[in-house]
Amino acid sequence: MPTRVKSATELKAKLFRGFADLSRLSILEALRNGPLTVGAIVEQTGLSQSNVSNHLRCLSDCDLVIAEAQGRYTRYQLSDPRVGTLLTLAEELMRDVARGIYDCTRYEEEEGTAHE
Amino acid sequence: MPTRVKSATELKAKLFRGFADLSRLSILEALRNGPLTVGAIVEQTGLSQSNVSNHLRCLSDCDLVIAEAQGRYTRYQLSDPRVGTLLTLAEELMRDVARGIYDCTRYEEEEGTAHE
DNA sequence: TTATCATATCAGTATGTAGTGATACGAAAT
């Protein structure tokens, strides 16, 4: 029973999910300036080590990043320049049309019950 | 207490979230061929009416789509051609580099416990 | 070998959010 046939749209949604999380997106943006070890990513993003590692696995499973073992380090890099292009395009969209993003929440949050 | 300052990255993640769900993505793709009423979207996507309506609200809050009232119908369209461009770019990425997407699951699902 | 370091894995918890069903709203048709 091979998991199930996935439509192209389904796969595309999955691809976008790689970009749709703050932590993963931070990682991808850090990698835009070139390859980094896990430690460097942790440092730059301020995320916990296990969290970064978890997300990196996700990203490399999806082939958005590529891992290269170097001794006891692992160096990660974007798998394709177009990953960066996608980020740039999103930035443009945000600037020009999608300003409403700021307050976009499907189900409005309670005001004043900040949970921090 | 103004909700909280959001970083550009945070907003970008939110933007991607618009594309990162199968239902929303189906809606966006349906709209690539031109404006559609809610009913037409329901028909083309096979989603329930309330579900479509919920997602459309989300998408228009985020300015990814634009609503135009027409009598008792509402016609929706993509807010910018670059929304389509983003979809195309994602397709290219999938074809060329991100084939691993197919089995990408951060936490592996149980095999054989299909929930349909 | 043993210790140390870089990274990976995993269980558990908490939170976000997608989908449903019922209902409300407003516009047109009868």
Next chain:
DNA sequence: ATTTCGTATCACTACATACTGATATGATAA
């Protein structure tokens, strides 16, 4: 005025998944 139709809203439930803390793994250094 009443009904019908198209769409929007809402509470609720179920599920997906992000994060943590502890531990495992594997490579180098001592």
